[in-house]
Amino acid sequence: MKEEIMKKSTKNILAVLSAAFMSFVGILTETSLNVTFPTMMKEFKVSLDTIQWTTTGYLLMIAIIMICSSYLNDRFTARQLFIIACVGFMVGSVISAIAPNFPILLLGRLISALGAGLSTPLMFNLITEIMPRSKWGVYMGIAGLVVAMAPTLGPAFGGITTFYLNWRWIFVFVTIFALIVFVAGTPVIGKYHDQVKSSFDYLSFITLAAAFITLTLGVNQISYGMANPLLWILLVVTALLVWAFVKLSQKSSKKLLDLAVFKQKAFVFGALAYFLLQFNNIGISFVLPNYIQIVGKQSSLVGGLVLLPGSIIAGLLNPYFGSLYDKRGAKLPLYLGGFFMALSCLLFAIFGLNLSAMMIIIFYGIMMMGHRMSFSNTMAEALKVETGKLRADATAVCQTSQQLAGSVGTTILASIMSVWQKQGHGSYTMATAQGSQAAFCFTLLMSLIIMFSYWKMFRAEKAK
Known part of the structure; x- marks a missing residue:
């Protein structure tokens, strides 16, 4: 009997990890193309406004797919969703790898969005469905590591691959990785609830x-x-x-999405904080590689690698932050994480005109520490107030908003930088530095709203 329980527990852990790895590779490609834009612009003879849709369109499609993740969770088994996610991602990536022109490249990106669009909600649904409640913090920490670390590793992965090989190899590598995950994950992911044919x-x-x-x-x-x-x-x-x-x-x-989830004020403020955490994460991950290349006059390789140290150090601590939530509750990791996020944005804003590579590494490391400490724990706390069937809808809201945050965050911060670049006062380098500083000030404002949201969330929980 004990052996059977252990076997089931191991299979459940492998199921969560399989969905996590598929989610990781899908999210990794969200930002891996950011440092390849100059190369692709020349190859396809398109402008920056056009080529950036390979990232923005991808994020947008993921968000749109996630809208119906609650319905899909009811309608299909976890195994079916996993297979569709893997196959869709691999087909789209192959199309992107061999794309002869920009429209075909964009088509491939939109198809491959099935990968992250289906596997990310699946990962979180599996945690809340098949893992014990006492271990949610740890597994949410692992899931949060996947969701939060993958986009910050993207620029480094894209920069290294493009510098030494070619941007098309990005899609070759992720297709191979997805194939391995598909072969390993299909036998361990099964059916965990009855399907509802609504x-x-x-x-x-x-x-x-x-x-x-x-x-x-x-x-x-x-x-x-x-x-x-x-x-x-x-x-x-x-x-x-x-x-x-x-x-x-x-x-x-x-019901596409049960809006009853928004009746819980604690969930509303938690979801808002979750959205803004990812807004800052993806937005700053876009600004810094461009700052390094345009203002710092460094290569795309350096532009991608400068984000790596902070991402790795904070990422390794992510499971600990989940364990901290389980043992000490939500207030410590959320308030402390929000403080670190605000502090890093303040430092970026103060020194925004003259950031060295070392300053970026240190400030970004502080930001990643704050983000990792609070990100997955924010979702765990927000989901805690929802019960039963509403939990899947709440998960869909959080995951959809997280992808939308990446798309909107990149677009807004890029637009803020572009305002200064288009003014034509002084050099393009200085205009980019000034625009980046303005973008950092905006992320500082978002960080303060995150802290306010936490305060309101805890007050709402106490009032229940």
């Missing part, structure tokens, strides 16, 4: 997906100035689409 709310899905698209297109207009009418038109359209989605959800018997 109808899908296509109208709500299209409405919310359109809201995500118009939001991303809207914030992209910031680079043309706040007085740009298209910016405000798109944001108003986004607001109308969100309102329409809420009304449709209230009337429809086919």
Whole structure:
């Protein structure tokens, strides 16, 4: 009997790890192309505004797929979702690797978004479904390590691969890795609950997906100035689409996403903090490699590697931060992590015009320490207030917002930098430094909102 329990426990752990590795490789490619943009712009003869959609479009597609992750979790087995995620990612990556032009490259990226779009919610659903509640903190820590560390390793992976080989090899390597995960994971992931064959709310899905698209297109207009009418038109359209989605959800018997999760104030503030943590993480991971190359006059290899030390050190401590949550509760890791995040953004803002490579390594290390300490623990605390079936919907909200945060964070910080670059005052190098400093100030504001969200979340929990 004991041997049977041990065998089942081992199989469950392997199931979570398989989904985690698939999620890792999917998220890794979110940012690995950032340092390859100059090379691809020359090869495909397109502008930066066009080529950046290989990252923004990928993130956006992941967010759109995650909208229906709760429905998919009910409708299909974990094994079926895992297989679709792996096959979709591999097919898309092969298309991207052999793409003769930009449209085919973008098509491949959008198809490969199935990988992270399906496997990331699957990973978190498996943790809450098959792992004991007392171990959630540790496994959420492992999952948080995957979600948070992969995008910061992306620039280093992309920079090294492009510098020594070619950007196309990025897709070759991730396809091989995904194939190994597919072969190893398929036998250990099974069926953990009965499937519900409910109808899908296509109208709500299209409405919310359109809201995500118009939001991303809207914030992209910031680079043309706040007085740009298209910016405000798109944001108003986004607001109308969100309102329409809420009304449709209230009337429809086919729930794409159960909005009852938002009745819990603690969850709302926790999800907001989770969104902004990833906003800062992905946004700054975009700014720093560009700062190093344009302002610091370094190669794309250095631009990618400068983020590596902080990511590795903080990443290795991630399981400990999860264990800290299990033993000491949420307040210590969340408040302390939020403080480190705010401190790093403040240092980046103060020294933003003259950042050396060593300063970036140290400041980014502090930021990663704060991010790792609070990121996965924020989600664990937010999910704690939801019960039963609503937990899958809450997971879908968090994971969708996390991907949307990456897309919006990259777009907004890039737009802020672009405002200074387009002013034409002084050199392009100085304009980039000034734009980066402004972007850092914006992330500092987001960090303060994170701290405020934690305070409100804990107050809401206490009031229950």
